[in-house]
Amino acid sequence: MNPDSAPKTPAPWRSGDDGPMLTLGACARCGHRFFPPHGYGCERCGADELRTEAVKGIGRIEALVDVDRPDGSFRVADVRLDGSEVIVQARVAPGTEGHDLVTARLDEEGHGPVVVFTRLEGDL
Amino acid sequence: MRRSILGSRPVHVVGIGMHPYQRASATTYVTMGLSALRAALTDAGLTWQDVDSAFVGSGKVGMAAAPTLARFLGRTGLPVLQVESASASGSVAFRQAVLDVASGRCDVSAAVGVDKAEFPPDAVSKARIPDLVEGLIDFPTMFALKTDAYLRERGAAVEQLGAVAVKNHRNGALNPFAQRQKARSLEEVLAPPYVAGALTRLQCTPVGEGSAAVIVASEDALRWLGIDASRGVRVLASAYQSVPAVDLVAGTEEESVTRLTAEEAFEESGVAPEDLDVVEVHDAFSVEEPMYLEAMGVCTQDRALADLAAGALDIGGRVAVSPSGGLLAMGHPVGPTGVGQVCESVRQLRGEAGDRQHPGARNALVHMVGVGGVCAVHVLGAPASR
Numbered sequence: 001m002n003p004d005s006a007p008k009t010p011a012p013w014r015s016g017d018d019g020p021m022l023t024l025g026a027c028a029r030c031g032h033r034f035f036p037p038h039g040y041g042c043e044r045c046g047a048d049e050l051r052t053e054a055v056k057g058i059g060r061i062e063a064l065v066d067v068d069r070p071d072g073s074f075r076v077a078d079v080r081l082d083g084s085e086v087i088v089q090a091r092v093a094p095g096t097e098g099h100d101l102v103t104a105r106l107d108e109e110g111h112g113p114v115v116v117f118t119r120l121e122g123d124l
Numbered sequence: 125m126r127r128s129i130l131g132s133r134p135v136h137v138v139g140i141g142m143h144p145y146q147r148a149s150a151t152t153y154v155t156m157g158l159s160a161l162r163a164a165l166t167d168a169g170l171t172w173q174d175v176d177s178a179f180v181g182s183g184k185v186g187m188a189a190a191p192t193l194a195r196f197l198g199r200t201g202l203p204v205l206q207v208e209s210a211s212a213s214g215s216v217a218f219r220q221a222v223l224d225v226a227s228g229r230c231d232v233s234a235a236v237g238v239d240k241a242e243f244p245p246d247a248v249s250k251a252r253i254p255d256l257v258e259g260l261i262d263f264p265t266m267f268a269l270k271t272d273a274y275l276r277e278r279g280a281a282v283e284q285l286g287a288v289a290v291k292n293h294r295n296g297a298l299n300p301f302a303q304r305q306k307a308r309s310l311e312e313v314l315a316p317p318y319v320a321g322a323l324t325r326l327q328c329t330p331v332g333e334g335s336a337a338v339i340v341a342s343e344d345a346l347r348w349l350g351i352d353a354s355r356g357v358r359v360l361a362s363a364y365q366s367v368p369a370v371d372l373v374a375g376t377e378e379e380s381v382t383r384l385t386a387e388e389a390f391e392e393s394g395v396a397p398e399d400l401d402v403v404e405v406h407d408a409f410s411v412e413e414p415m416y417l418e419a420m421g422v423c424t425q426d427r428a429l430a431d432l433a434a435g436a437l438d439i440g441g442r443v444a445v446s447p448s449g450g451l452l453a454m455g456h457p458v459g460p461t462g463v464g465q466v467c468e469s470v471r472q473l474r475g476e477a478g479d480r481q482h483p484g485a486r487n488a489l490v491h492m493v494g495v496g497g498v499c500a501v502h503v504l505g506a507p508a509s510r
Binding site (some may be wrong): 074 | 253269322
């Protein structure tokens, strides 16, 4: 890494054929995975060789709150991604409840495309 | 390797002083800081010329607060240092003063926390790591999520959590330095509007301004300077940690760093959680009180809300938790908060807390966490004469 330049910070998601793909950070040395991705260094082992993994955003809600602000209302949640230690904070769609199985969708309305998790029927 | 130095060279809190916590005002930080420092010197029976070093805890006021304050107490050339550790800034200023004396480098040191109400940008956000919720997750929302998880995991109701704020507002109503000095019913605490999730305004700390100061001294200084030892409160432990290794995290990062920092403080002090009479805990949001009491072992895991409901955490109960009113009622000006907790604990251990005195207080613990994942825990012991 060039010491004079900031490490490259990957975008947290990209468009996929079947909805948005989330970008996890992953340590090349110890395998620790994390979100949001960055290029600074691994929190588990300190290595600065980091890579990314694109994953489909499927997980289960662990906590969820509604927030009303003068500039608008929204619902956000902690989502534990499918079978992993990674927790993602994200917008969730109305009607979603705690412990729901959810998947990431792209909401193109409003202020441009944003990732929103919506309820997924069935089980993991 | 970690070593304790408090056992070989005891340090005592010999003076405390406060400027009331309040909403944003035209009062300068200098006025507030000097007010608290002069009160602490008077309480100790000392002058500024007796002080060998000073540490200023501040998270919001900007650079060069320490020499500016020291200048107006009469220039003596003493080393002064401003320390910042987010919400734990005052706790760290206190720790640095304690360690300066415990190390043998000097005999009398001052710690003062001072801040104005305005918030500057924090350094965490300046790391510029984009996520999916940019601009949405402020502190209340972050802790509303932790509240939701805490209640779900325990099958508890929001009313049980609201009781934390009822207790702390009741205590704050007895504290002339508190920003909120009004007792509140559960209905008032739970009444909308909601700040985020289940958190109402009275379950969130008011972040205002103010100042708190303490003077610490060695046992040599007690003798040399004729300080009243019967009012000296001994510092039994000073522990400070940041987020632990990834594999040691259990629960939230705040709970994990609290658990490990408290373990260090209990080991250093020889005081066990069940020996505590007074605990001042970081309760910026109501959920934090039970979270941290359980993490520190002051309450059994999953039992804090039941203990609260039974009155065990009241003044006069098994252990008085946040008799000052805590951050929820006393307030959280940031720099002063950790020092103010020490002031309250010293009052309790001296038996000088008036209407909010916890009977027979012998051991106190003060706890603060800070943004970025830091935690400070101090244990204080009553004067030997009590």
